[in-house]
Amino acid sequence: MRKLVSSLALAVFSVLTVVSCRSDNDSESPNEQDKGIILNSDAKALSMRISYNNSGVLDMVPGSTVKNTNAGDFPLVLVAEVAPPVYNGKTLRATHVALEGNYAYVSYNTEGETYLGAVEVLDVTNPNAPQLVMQAILPNTDVSSVRYDSGKLYIAGAHNVDDSGAPTPAFVGSMTLSGGMLSNSLQETVLTGKVGTDVTSSSSKYYAVTGATGVLAQLNKTSQQVEMSIPINDLRALGYNNNKIVVLSGTEGVKIYDANGLSLLTSFATSTDVAEAKRTLDFLDTRLLVSEGYAGVGVYNLSTGAKLQTLAVPTSVPGVDPSDIVSNAVSVNSNRVFVANGGAGIYVYAPTGSTLGLLGSLDLTGSSNYVLSKGEYIFVATGAGGLKIIKTVAPQSGAIDCSGYPVYNGSEWLNVNSGQTLEYSGTKSLQGINVNQTLTWCGALTASQGVNINSNATFNMYGQLFQGSQSNPWNSLNINSGSLLNLKGNLTTYGHITLNSNANWKIEGNVTILGNLTINQGSKIEFVGTTSTITINGTVTKNGTSTITGTYTDVNHKL
Template sequence: MKIKSLLGCTLLAALTLISCNNDDNVAAGTENEKIIINSDVQSLNKRIKFENSGVLDIITPSAGKNTPVQAGSLPVVLVAEVNPPVYAGKTLKATHVAINGNYAYVSYNTEGEAYGGAVDVINISNPNVPQLVVQAIFPNTDVSAVSYENGKLYIAGAASVDAFPNLSSPGFVSAMTLNNGLLTTNYVQTQLSGNVATSVTSVGNRYYAVSGGAGDLVALDKNTNQVQATIPVADLRAVGQNNNKIVVLSGTSGVKVYDANSMAPQGSFATSVDVPGAKRTIDFLGNNLLVSEGYNGLGVYNFSTGSKLQTIAVPTNIAGVDNADITTNAVSVNNQNVFLANGGAGLYIYKNENQALNLVGSVAMNGSCNYTMSKGDYIFAAMGNGGLKIAKMVTSTQTLNCSQFPTYNGSVWLNVNSNETKEYQGSASLMGVNVNANLTFCGSLSVSQGLNINSGGVFYMKGSLAQGQQSNPWLSLIINNNAVMRVEGDVVIYGHLILNSGAKLEFVGNNSSITIHGNVTKGSNVTITGTFKDTFNKL
């Protein structure tokens, strides 16, 4: 967070079209430039990398152990990595993500005293190949957070008072009218008191922003962008809305709740006092408020009473990681799954079970995790190197009745020996599968390493399967002589598919698909039957 003079003045400025630049490494803007739009898809997509895409192991962290032993219950794949934009010779850092439909909006700022930010729009309609479709560079302006609602993108951040002499304080919130979901220069900015606007949300006829330092909670009219209410609260980190209530988090005075219409106080309760300037988020799980509390981990509070129900301490003794680098920076709730950005310890997943959060595991993403947000099947993680990782939960859209099968809860290595028949349902994250007889899996399955169907083996996959890693394609899916793989659903293979002589690949029904990122090797007398979609035309 930039520490600048903290003056309380509100200014409304309409920003007009400035320039369109097709070079992602945009040069420094002039004093008058507010937005630089880049819609050159070819140049933008050079920043999206797929080399490390593939199945991610879910590990149970402990000192010196980074290999899972027990099968996980939440299969996850890394879809892509997005390198951060470079502006004025500086690499920006991802700060926040908002999702609407097929688009993800990613905000960036500049670390340290310099100012410079951006917003990316990523098309995620194809889960295998996300595309960067437009970018806005904000010269001399950091972007802290974004929020989407009804065709508008609300933006919170800080602008340099040296570059923009008409500003008396850096913090601002703005509303951008989008064009079919894409960024425009139809952009109205409102100055706030405080060093930086840290968070923004909207509900009803208003949008709301908070600013840090000697900051405020501000309510603005969506139609006129006029400030309708200002409530001073020091050191504000986050704002959210729940059941027509506006909830803010202060690093010094905890949680405060206001009525969204009257802005009358509805209650408050203390949380742990946080280190100055650190980014934090809040989210809601039923009637509970989840608060990222830095070195104090995650706090789970009853939203109505303020009583603390559970504390999720930060991980400790992670091999190769200094405990000082482990801090709960952000929390995101998606259905009954809770995702925590735990700094140097990485991304952690908890599941809400029996009114308590229980650890699912840590996602093996390699790196410090500063922010996370999950919606739908997607998980976004802003990493310490400034980039963004796009992950996706493996879920099945098939309507299959497999309730008679047990849930798999064994080893991460699933072996089916000769003369055995094994049948499972549910979701599982495995490292390897070896089939020598009969295996049926009904639901969602990920296999990070090899999947072998040996001679005489039959593997019936009913649902969604993800297998392998692009970085090591030789961890292949292999169907050997006189072996059968039967698919009723969707299969994604990140490595190679090897069909040895006499292998059989059978597709059941009319809605199956197969996506193969690696190569396909076919022996003699291979048979492929059924109706299916071959995404990359590899078969």
Template sequence: MRRILLYSSLLLFFAACSDTTTVFENEENLIQLETNATVLENSLSYDNSGVLDIYEEELTTNKSARFVEERAGDYPLSLVASIRPPSFNGGENLTASHVDLVGEYAYVAYNTVEDGYAGGLDIVDISDPDRPRVTSRLYYLNADINSLKFSNGFLYAVGGFDSEQSATITSNSFVAKIMVQNGRFNLAPGISYGFQEGFNANDVAVTATSVFMTSGRDGYVTEFDKSTLEIINETPFQDLRSIAIRDSKIMVLDADFGVRILDSELNETNQIPINSDFRLADKRTLDFYNETLVVAEGERGAGLYDTNSGNLLQYIDIPLNPNDALPEEVVTNATAFNDGVLLMANGGAGLCISEEVKGEDLTGIIELNGSINYVATKGDYIFAASGTEGLQIIKMNKPSADLASRCADTPNYAGSTNLRVGAAENLAYSGSRRFRNVSVDGQLLLCGTWTVNNQVDISANGSFAIRGTFIVARNNRRRNLVVGANARLQIEGNLTIYGDLVLGENATVEFLGDTSRANIFGNVVMGSGAAVTGNYDDIQDKF
């Protein structure tokens, strides 16, 4: 049975104006806490997990294609799992709108694509990103949740509420302060709310003492006291979309003008005029990379600006999408950086990955479903808020420093996407690459991190040694790893197969060390005399 806790009369709301705060009780049944562990568990999906293609841009023809070059591609990405959006009566079409990464948790916001208001919040345990878990879920029956930030035990979520359905709430834009303990919402102390003018709150920033919120058309940037959510200061603007704080500078994106730079009193001290079309009510963000401010500018792509002078450094265009998305869907909503790699959430045009900050070496579009509304990244992982596809968790599979050191004496692989090893060959390579196919008739050592889109075959009497990470196929496009008669497969690291591991007669699989992992989503098929030796963690209990 599905159990939901309903909170209707004990939640304290703080409706604020510039110099007074009114406290009253909530009379509407607006909030539901999901308490059914099965519902939370079933929100996790592995349907599309596995190796991700990258649709590469042919700069000379301005067309996209898979594997434009025969060279093995960079960035061996894999989709770990997806988190399905919450669903409830009146909120059947929620979309993931924002994500914040703090510690071992991802905090996810949801809003509705339909008229009216409905939303939700998820807390996802990512301490083991190969096995993420939704630990807590909160439904908002009459409010969109558009952005959020976690700080010191509280989640600050902002969005829009239908004030016409309330006898006490007079403003649509709100910020909610929700206690979180051990990865779960704690509603016992109540939820505190602050309100401001504007049709819909769209972004939030948190400092040691304050919470800053922006609202859209005819709205404000407002500073709230972090403890009480009483308004400290506020300034009106035409159409704010995002806020970012760096050092003593407060930067807000005004869709009617560009970037406005404010001081601690919310007085404008500088500006960066931008003439891009930010459109009405679309999500757009600000982000920093070193001394560069990155502005998501919709159909124009991403604009890079010097944070000191405000000068435009470069535009990064949106590459064409292989699925021929509608023009109005091809817009940059948000950006994020990971060790110099730029990620662009381009709506219906997908998630773009660029190797250089200035976009001079564009890699392409990551093979993901859904419209990408927001992207965040941390360590070896990318988290994409993908509309009705929910939160998609991507592993970059970057070699660790220790693995890179152990592979240093092995030549780097720079060959074909179809790796073939002849019967008389004994080859060894290092690197971080994605293949289309791998076939081994002789002997092969791969040291590093690798993905294979299709089949892996080790012929009779062949030998294949893996040091690092090796991932085969995808859950919705399963392929096998076949170890032929009298052949050997040796693993020191992580082996993942979205398909079967097939061992021929007298074939051998040998795990080295004490930390190797085998994650087989299909079956292990053992031929006569076949053997598996060594210590390893059998993730799916298939051996």
């Protein structure tokens, strides 16, 4: 039954903020906490929490139990890991991510009885070097979910009522951003319920759900006033799709409403879930995907509610407690489905006919509690383990025409024997590459282990190549005696690069080396054109006489 909520139950508050340039690890006294939101725009200090120790090419475990040694079709790299903020000795945990353009907005709360949250802004303009550029600490407030819409950030969470004076803990808010950055303009609306669990929006309205004895609320974007509210128990998530509002209750299942007036269109049961656990939902064509905890991910017909498929949780993962194998979240991007299966990691599915088939899984450190994929990125929240930033690898749009080269469908180890001249195209993930004569690749590649261009061999790489890992930098890229690496595009290596005696490297594009660069006697590096760049994070060792020619930008001034 739909009903309007009285002004006694809901109130709109303007929240005053304190602007600060403090480090996020500095302590604040209780009196300072009471002042409101604390903004921090010290990007250098904030970004010290970003680690590249585990960065590199990711190997996906195949979905089939049948051994498959073919190259993979979905190359991925772990860009970086972001440790959670620590405030007043409390370690926060990531809860949600909203991505807009080059900015990712990450929300945090605190486990247990403490109310303490944050929102941070990650700048991913440089995909090899993301930066934390701004932070808002929200004392006495947990943040469950964030959504970007037209220059505003919508926030759902819970306040400590002893501090806020509000009649109930749950709230939803709207923060006006300034150039994509967090601001001191935040309006909040108190809602019935223990916690605001999720928030979404349409072109004219925005919507929130609250947990326990909760509600689905429709709010006016301008006034922040609640226009309509429907009581529903134990609400976990909501979404907007094709003028429909879809909500998930842990006890009442899925309910679908017309966004114009919130009239109930249909409802259907899902599995009864663990109380208060965070869950998400997403859409794939006419299907609704719902994370259902130990019951996996339910795939439903959005119109009828008929269950089409279950993406079951893994039955057993070595070294993982079965109680930690649970489908916490689901995200859809470019016809692929990503499921955060707790301690089992991230599972990736894709349509195969009328059903979804398992492509493979990613074994990530920590329990995967939340996943969002949008554009070329996959963000995985691992609670106290922080946030993992994963990038999909694809050719640069329109950069190079690869139509003249045959598509590669071979082994995960690409070997070119003496006397062979091989040419391929495509987007593939490999274990490694050994070139003993001539190899040309047009497109995009990852190689998790070594790339060896052996004596007097040639490797023409036209497109994007990612190689190695920071955890084992000696799985390196080696340009050996008399050989040539001819690069037209982008190269990122997470380990070391070695140019042995009389090696040759032509660069027309951008190179990033997270490890070390060794240039031995007689080697030549030639930069072609006028716009090439090289970024070297490690050390550069030059043994004997070598030559570097051409016009280029040495970002870290290492050459």
